Amino acid sequence: MAAVKWKWIFLTVYFLYILYISQLTQAQNKTFEIDYLGNTFVKDGKRFRYVSGSIHYMRVPKEYWRDRLEKMYAAGLDTIQFYIPWNYHEPEKGQYDFEGQRDFVQFIKLAQEVGLLVLIRAGPYICGEWDFGGFPAWLLKENPKMVLRTMDPTYIKYVDIWMDKLLPMLTPLLYENGGPVLMVQIENEYGSYFACDHQYMAHLRDKARAHLGPRAVLYTTDGGADGFLKCGAVEGAYATVDFGTTVNPQKSFQPQRDYEPFGPLVNSEFYPGWLDHWGYPHSTLNLDVFSRALDKLLDYGANVNMYMFEGGTNFGFWNGANYKPFQAVPTSYDYDAPMSESGDITDKYLAIRQVISKYKQLPDMAIPPNTTKTAYGKVDLSFMATIQDALTTLCPNGPIKSEYPLSMEAISQYQGFVLYRHTLLGDTPSEPKTLDLSGVRDRAYLMINQVPQGVFDRNGQMTMNLTLKVNETIDILVENMGHIGFGSEINNNTKGLIKNVTFGGSMLTGWQIYPLTVENFKPTSLSGIYRDKPFTNGNLTTPSFYVGKLHVPTTPTDTYLDMSNWGKGQHLIMSSSMNNVGRYWPYVGPQVRLFVPKPFLSPSPVINYVILFELERAPCESPDKCTVEFVDKPLINATPHKPNFQRETRTFSRTRISV
Known part of the structure; x- marks a missing residue:
């Protein structure tokens, strides 16, 4: 009996050993490389051309990762491309977060499980229509005068620390090691930046090579013009380009050929549409024009990554393309994209799928259905507290006292709001002053x-x-609309009050500075006495909180919150947890309704508290008679009012070649 037992133990160990050796051999046989003479990629010894789409794990609720990935696979894509934002994973210096929504390793493994390969844009700068282009704002606290994206000693010190943390996480996920990652990008569109620091690009290449190994395929992406590749390309990383619709692929790819005479043709950002800006109409790109251009690129043999395939929303203060203040994408690229922010397939999705089917066999699967949307109806809101009423809740540690105003970054407030308070001293002015x-x-x-x-x-x-008058209290509530994320102005990116305040030419000194956390506002735990209504001057109302209750009788579904009649502010939902849905600004537009994914909601008996931090004007008949409405359809393209700021200058033609 004992002999039989040991025999089975031996056979089990032997079987596991053989399985291990088989898997190890299989991984060792997996190869991905560039065949320069054949002008192609080679995967596992065979010619390979990828058809990819961008998706941003940080913009898609984790509960929907699989849904979005399966829809991309069903469209005929064989690869995905995504960024890794440094500030998303190191929000405070030395404090890393790779859990839950931030677990990009799980996202990569899920993509592989679905059947997708992966291209990673590792940064440290990503652009990505993301706050500060992915840089953590605490860099500005370390040295506000550092020159980003160069060999500036302070900057490169922290880049090295971050890359030494990030890159080892990617190594086991490389294709040659059994993972799905084909290539890793060095920096991002560096040729569009003023610095043109070749030493910096070489430093990043060497750092990646040291961690990822000699066989890892590194690449760069730049706009489709020689001037961009002059500074963005670096020896040892394959140079690719990005551009939009074209009728002449040969001419569009010529800049890449000028720097890579041989090798596969790659468009790393092929644009199905363009991003939206606050205060301007929803951006669109004609479906037929795009489809014909995609068809030409695939017929030409090019590798293509289609940008703006995200199918996800932005969370809280991360929601915006911040090239210039106020011109942020409210949530996502949305309904001119292949997938909407709620993951719904669009006509552009179906057109892309049809074009791809001409060049490769589509997977034998049905397109996953769109998620259910529910119109939960109107919710009554009541005024709860002014910003001043809620200061002890929003800033439990109390104010920072300073002789002069301090920037947000100087007090470690990297997003959101800060209230600056000054009590006027001195003689009573007899006439108005500036x-x-x-x-x-x-x-x-x-x-x-x-x-x-x-x-x-x-x-x-x-x-x-x-x-x-003497002893009057001056409160200045400052909103950080998002750190600039593109161009040389990323080096002038501190927020809050960055200069002294003067009154009648005299500097005001003696400030109390309150860093605010709006997520601290929990209706169930408020204490203190609040006034009956907000202050008003007949036009503006004091920034205030309004709260209502949404009861969801059964399993929650996705929905949209219609903010048509409100001014400008922040929307939060508190159920089993607090979720910052995002900014609203409907009278500027173009987005009017906010996507609320079902993971943010809980079924009865749990109460979903609808919280609005309204900054300018609430459409209330009385403090207890305000309403919002949850509907089942989006509204992303309302005609906006003309804003009081100049249009951002970075346009769709930034890196596009139309020939």
Whole structure:
């Protein structure tokens, strides 16, 4: 009996050993490389051309990762491409987060399970229509004068620390090691940046090579013009380009051929549409024009990654393309993209699938269905508290006292809001004097004794004539609309009040500075006495919180919150957890309704608290008669009012070649 037992143990161990050796051999036989003479990629010894789409794990609720990936696979894509934002994983210096929604390793493994290969844009700069282009804002606290994306000693010190953390996580996921990762990108569109520091690009290449090994395929991406590749290409990383619709692929790829005479043709960002900006109509790109261009590229033998395939929303203060303040994407590229922010397939998705089917066999599977959307109807809201009422809740540690205003980054407040408070001293002015807030970044609300006086923004009004009295309290609530994420201005990116405030030419000193966390506002745990209604000057109301209750009788579904009649602010939902849904600004547009994914909601008896932090004007008949409505359809393309700031200059033609 004992002999039989040991025999089975031996056979089990032997079987596991053989299985291990088989898997090891299989992994060792997996290869991905560039065949320069054949002008192609080679995977496992065979010619290979990828058809890819971009998806951003940080913009898609984790519960929907598989849904979005399966829809991409069903479209005929064999590969996905995504960024890894540094600031998403190291929000504070030395404090890393790779769990839950931030677990990109699980996302990569899930993509492999679905049947997709992976291209990774590892940064450290990603652009990506993401706050600060992926840089953590605490860099500005370490040295506000550092020159980013260069060999600046302070900058490169922290880049090295981050890359030494990130890159080893990618190594076991490389294709040659049994994972799905084909290539890793060095930096991102560096040729569009002013610095042109070749030593910097070589440093990043060497860092990646040291961690990822000699066989890993590295690449760069730049705009489709020789001037971009001049600074963006680096020896040892394969140079690729990005551009939009074209009728002449040969001409569009010529800049790549000027730097890579041989090897596969690659468009790493082929644009099915373009991003939206606050205050301008929803951007669209004709479906037929795009389909014909995609057809030409695939017929030409090119490798293509289609940008804006995200199918996801932005969370909280991460929601925006921040090339210039105020012109942020409200949530996503949405309904001119192959998948909407809610993951719904669009006509463009079906067109892409049809084109791809001409060049490769589509997977034998049905397209996963769109998620259910529910119109939960109107929810009554009540005024709960002004910003001043809630200060102890939003800033439990109390204010920072300073002789002069401090930037947000200087007090470790990297997103959101800060309230600056000053009590006026000295003689009582007999006539109006000018209050100068020319240092506001980005948008500010001035209150005197809690009564709103006006709105200031960095590209609009910066001064106001006022008559103030001694001992009156000046409150300045400043909103960070998102760190600039593209161009040389990323080096001038501090937020809050970045200059001294003057009144009548005299500097105001002696400030209390409150870093605010709006997620701290929990209706179930508030204490203290609140006033009956917010202050008003007849036009503006004091920034205030409004709260209502949404009851979901059964299993929650996706929905949209219609903000048509509200002013500008932040929307949160608290159920089993607090979720920052995002910003709203409907009178500027183009987005009017906010996508609320079902993971943010809970069924009865749990109450879903609908919280609005309204900054400008609430459409209430009385403090207890405000409403919002949950509907089952989006509204991303409302006609916006003309904003009071200049249009951002980076346009669709930034790297596009139309020939």
